[in-house]
Amino acid sequence: MPRFQAPRGTQDILPAQQPYWQRVLTVAQETVRLFGFRRIDTPIFESAALFEKGSGDTTDVVEKEMYVFEDRGGDLLALTPEGTPAICRAYLEHGMASWPQPVRLWTTHPMFRYDRPQRGRYRQHTQIDCEIIGSASPLADAEAIELLWTIYERLGLRNLEVRLSSIDDPEPRRAYVAALKEYYRPFLERLSEDSRRRFERNPLRLLDSKDERDLPFKEGAPKLVDRLSPAARDHFEAVQRLLQAAGIPYRIDPLLVRGLDYYNRTVFEVVPLDDERAQSTVGGGGRYDGLIELLGGPPTPAVGFGTGIERIILEMERNGIVLQEAPTTDLFVAVLGEAAALEGTRAARKLRAAGLATVVGEPERSLKAQLRTADRLGAAAAVIIGEDEIRAGVAVLKPLRDERPQEEVPLHDLVERAAAFVRAR
RNA sequence: GCGGGCGUAGCGUAGUGGUCAACGCGUCUGGUUGUGGCCCAGAAGAUCGAGGGUUCGAAUCCCUCCGCUCGCCCCA
Incomplete structure (x- = not known):
């Protein structure tokens, strides 16, 4: 046994695997250029408060998965657990509101989350992030999804599906969550422990439970997509018309919930159709109209996504895509x-x-x-x-x-x- | 944080109480003076994940820990 091993949940990317990484990055770079995105790189660590505020201080990502440390000057810093708040911070810090709107930015960098590793889930993983900041139009939502889809298509991934939903705006959502809790309250005793916790912490997730004890109650539960506010409904329908026009297959998933607080209206994920394993979501994102304001900026609508390179590569391998190293020596x-x-x-x-x-x-x-x-x-x-x-x-x-x-x-x-x-x- | 499976040379495996361990791939050397691939020969490389226990004897049985892995939670 070697004395030292890569830290838990991290991995070495050996020469034989590099062609996959290279292909993903090259394709992403080309595709993103075709959509008019510009590259930005933000630091590997940021003020911990940025994520507490931005991602939501009761989300799992912030509450139990952040790598937080105090530097020698006493500042509380965090290794970036996700990219969007960092890019929004940069948008504000560099006055990008005075650039032609919307601003299209992309990046790729490592993310750190202290959770238990398993297939497709690592403590350090790498995401490609794309953000369209400054557009409230459904066109931006559809464009983000089309971009993500195009990257996968150009990589040769098949059997993927977009799952789409809307979680409305914060005000009407609060009303819905109240209704949902009213529905579940009488059954509380019969729910799983996880779901009892969700009831308090993240009621939207109640509908997402895989626990047998929770299944009987799911059917009768009110669905958020069925009772969207008029504005959110119009927006959602417009996004769908655009996706249809673009020929992107999607399925409305009323149970789709994302783990971050800042999303509103459109949320989406891309998952393999033929892989029922848990950690198979290759990409996900949504609209986050309130985030920049939350970080102290003017109200600025935005939409974006992240996609995990490690998971993309797992999909490539599952799709039988074999890449080999070119000879290194002439x-x-x-x-x-x-x-x-x-x-x-x-x-x-x-x-x-x-x-x-x-x-x-x-x-x-x-x-x-x-x-x-x-x-x-x-x-x-x-x-x-x-x-x-x-x-x-x-x-x-x-x-x-x-x-x-x-x-x-x-x-x-x-x-x-x-x-x-x-x-x- | 919770459950299941697994840990034998760099990699893949065999060996499941009795010579401190085998095979394939890989690495290195050689098969007469300076010529690769195929073949042949040889070498190096493993305190059998770690520690403790049972036993005359443990890679093999038991316990603890560590690691990996699959799933739950959550997420890319």
Whole structure:
């Protein structure tokens, strides 16, 4: 057992996995550009108060999952548990209200939540976040969803579904929650422990329970989507018309609730259709018209989403998408003896300057061993330099990926000839 | 925070009370002077997750802890 292991819930992203990360980031970057988003990066840690205020101080994320620490100056800081409040903070701090509205921002960075790790859930994970700030239009909601959907589509993910709901605005929602609690109150004794807690803390979640004891009561419970305020209803319907026009398959999920306090009206998630496992939601978001005001700014409507790269990659693998590392080495310079090592490193310098990935072997190892390594590294060709070659002012260029014979090449022609081999690979 | 499963070399596994451990892949070396892939030979690499207990004897049985994993809560 190694003395040190990666901290619980964290993971090393090894070279073999990097192609997946690269693909996700490249596709996201391209897609987001097509939608007119600009990149922003915010710090890995922020004032803890930002999230307490922004995300809601009774949410699980804040209450039991935040990595909070006091720095040497006594400031209370938190590793970012989610991206939206940080971006809103930056929006206010840098006066983005004076930019052309709405402001479209995206970022990707690690999130930290102290919860129990399981498949698709880590204490450090990475999200791609997109936010449209300054638009109250249903168009913005639909655009956010279309962007998210497009990213998945371009990554080759199939069998996904958008789940959509509206949780109205805070005022009418309060009225609904009161009605919901009235409905559940008589059954309180018969509910699961979790649901009894939800009754007090987060009544909307009552409808989401998977506990058998709660199921009988779900059917008769009032549904929020069925009793939206007129303004929220119009908005919700407009979003749906836009999604239909965009050809994005969605399903209204009256039980969809998000775990953060700031959402209003539109909420959505994207989940795999064929995976009933728990941690399979790949992306989610919604509208948060009140958040910026809550953080001390002017009333500013906004909508956005986050999507987890680790979960996207799990989906890619489940979809049978196989990505492999490109060979890391174009040329391997095998050297025999000290003088050859000197000449070899000089040749490598020129080859690298010409853009060829070049690795020089260790002169202490046999030619056989060096060539074996060259082969395993996937090099297109080996360059062999020994005493004889130095005397003659040449190098041996030995193709490794085909059966062409090796040949002697004058050192001054090496770069050109080697480049030809690599291009032809 | 709560429940289930699992922990044997870098990776994947075998061994389920009796020579402190085997196999495959990988790594390294060699198969005559300086030539990879295939093959062959050899080497390195494991205090069998950790600690305690039962036993003449434990990787194997029991207990505790740690880790991983799956699920619940919650979330990406």
